[in-house]
Amino acid sequence: MRNPILGIILCLIITSCGVRKSADIEYLQKVQANSENTPSLNVFSPKKSKYQNTPVLLFVHGGNWNSGKKELYDFYGKNFAKKGITTVVVGYTLSPEADYKVMTTQVAEAIKWTQENITEYKGDPKKLFLTGHSAGGHLIALATMNEEYGIEPSSISGIILNDAAGLDMHHYLQQYPPTTTDNYLSTWSDDPEVWKKASPIFYVSENTPEIMMYVGEKTYSSIEVANKRFLEAIKPFQPDLEPILLDKKHIPMMTQFIWPWNNRYQEMIRFMSDN
Template identity: 55%
Template sequence: MKYTVLLCLALICLFATGCASKKIKDIAYFKQGETTVPALNVFVPRKRKPEKLPVLIFVHGGNWNTGSKDTYGFLGRNFAKKGVITIIPDYTLSPAASYDGMAHEIAASIQWAKQHIAQYGGDTNRIFITGHSAGGHLAALAVMNPKYGISPKSISGIILNDAAGLDMKHYLEENPPQQSNNYTTTWTTDPDNWHDASPIYFLDKDTPPLLIYVGDKTYGSIKVANQRFLEALKPYQPKVVPIHLNKKHVPMVTQYFWPFNKRYKEIKDFIESH
């Protein structure tokens, strides 16, 4: 009986959030030669307000070799219902792309937002980016590594949700890349590339404000990388305190299925304060 009630409540919430928002799907944002790949989805409130709304780009995770923008429609709908226009891009996965190609594409999705989101009611001066797991890595890297051409001052904030890969140099020095998980393709075997792929080495005074979530039951490598990242961040943003949640890695993102999850308010407050 309890399970039935909870299921009914979840379906009611899903229906309500779907009715309150609109999805514009499969918009091409990155052209490579004659082929246009990949695409993104945009979620907006169904009833447009006269004022421009903040924009949140969500980058999905999946160990850099799996995942799809279409899995996370619930997150886009819920944020749009709460007055945050949400962009969810796909990106080319390993082994078809390395971390560098992926980061270039995420940077291109940010550029697309700057150029086009105003027509959907978004404020180009209030663009935030977030990501879970590998998506957190790519969100941070695309903004923080200057090679990708995104001015950190053009991003109002970065929200990391149990982000992986924040210090790939440290991780790969201890765990050399293996072909079995595509890591020799994703990261190559060149330590210079491992450094280039690690957001931790690009922290500086211009790094956008950070909000950081870490699961207390997540993978050990993610805990270590986040701790190292936070220590390196202290000289620039000493007031940042990570929010620890009693969750494993995957539930850190599936919790967003529930539209009344506290994370939505925390993130909305963070957005409104920046």
Template identity: 50%
Template sequence: MRKFFYLSFCFLFFISCQSLKHKDVIYGQSAQKKDLKLNIFVPSHSENKKLPVLIFVHGGNWNSGNKNTYGFFGRNFAKKDVVTVIPEYTLSPEANVNEMTMEIAAAIKWVQQNIDKYHGDKTQIFVTGHSAGGQLVGSAVLNPKFGIPYHTISGIILNDAAGIDMKYYLERNPPKNQNDYVKTWSKDPQKWYEASPIYFLTEHSPPFLIYVGSNTYPSIKTANKRFLKKLHEFQPEVQPVMINKSHIPMILQYFWPWSKRFTETTNFIKKPAR
């Protein structure tokens, strides 16, 4: 057993050497006037090539999480020749969901304007989010008020996304102070609508790749089922990739460089533009 852990450590150390990390790059300021930062992971052999870009937004029920926890995600995608960006955002109760989404939109715009300095191709920008991160990237890209033109995002990857139809959920489960939901979502149904990506799907929406855990929370299963039904009006070819996992393991699987998710995602990224 000790030998196994030693070999695993050596392997992961070798993997980490195959990428370069640019830590705490400032991309903007929060409504509270605090610097907002992101981490960028670049393949160490990128040289003069322009590589596709993946922006990952973490989950945590909108009130927890830290970009620095997900270095494994950035390193492993960089190993697959994908420049990976992981932004932070202000959590509830310090910020509400609209402010969080504005920050994620600002991070996307920063990437569009600056990623060429890190060997990224600004014409191949993909976004992905797990749990609450799925709602944030979905809203930032799909809701026009956040100012991200559809054609500037090449694809959206949702990983066991929560909150993608929060209006439907909160109408049946009104927000309480528990989990800071009143602060996060307010008690205004119009704001629930504006924060729910499902209501902003159109024929112009970027292509989707959608993962759902077969053992995830019932509310996430319901929201993804509703989302897919609406999405099929515009992208009937999209089928969810069901994974035999619960909610947290849906992101932990990216810790292992040999996970099938890397092959599936890079294949999605390499598909010709729709």
């Protein structure tokens, strides 16, 4: 297509058809003390009557834990819903208003809300998959793998990490101690024990849900290193896991999903069908 802007508009028009969006649903049982606003989520469900008890995909966006908003990812929810996947796009409180633990707690609450309510949107809570890009990958992994957040790993059918950041913050912050830049000091503190608690790599176990990993071959070196370390840690429990490497930088790892014909959709749906 010669005009990329026209192509994007056409994609958005096409994928909007046949999809019902339920917007700004508050999911917290109680507002966290240091949250300025109550976060909410959007649900995208297929309209066609043939779609009932569909698999569910819960998505958490990235943004370095200090930026981003769920409204930017309507294309993601619509594209998956058009393909018969009920999709939940989660918003959460960002740094400096929230630290990593508040964010993770909110994501865990969004997961619990989905498990309890998604049948109202044609979804099957027993077929719940989690996915996140960048910081979002960190948050879904930590919320699921650290029992402190109250998610039963067996209730999650699978986790799809898309160029996930923060999988080993302990290792990263030992090399680059947090400062006020990017609000990292308020996000992670200056305590190495906190960094360890914030790192999903320390919670891998035989109970970890089946994982699918995308990693950009041109991504940030810190993400490349952390994903390699995470893969090494989880290999004893999931020996067949191999990351899918794509010839992309970090942001295009997410923006590729604007195109509803992108091969990632069928790869992810295949993973969901197999688990």
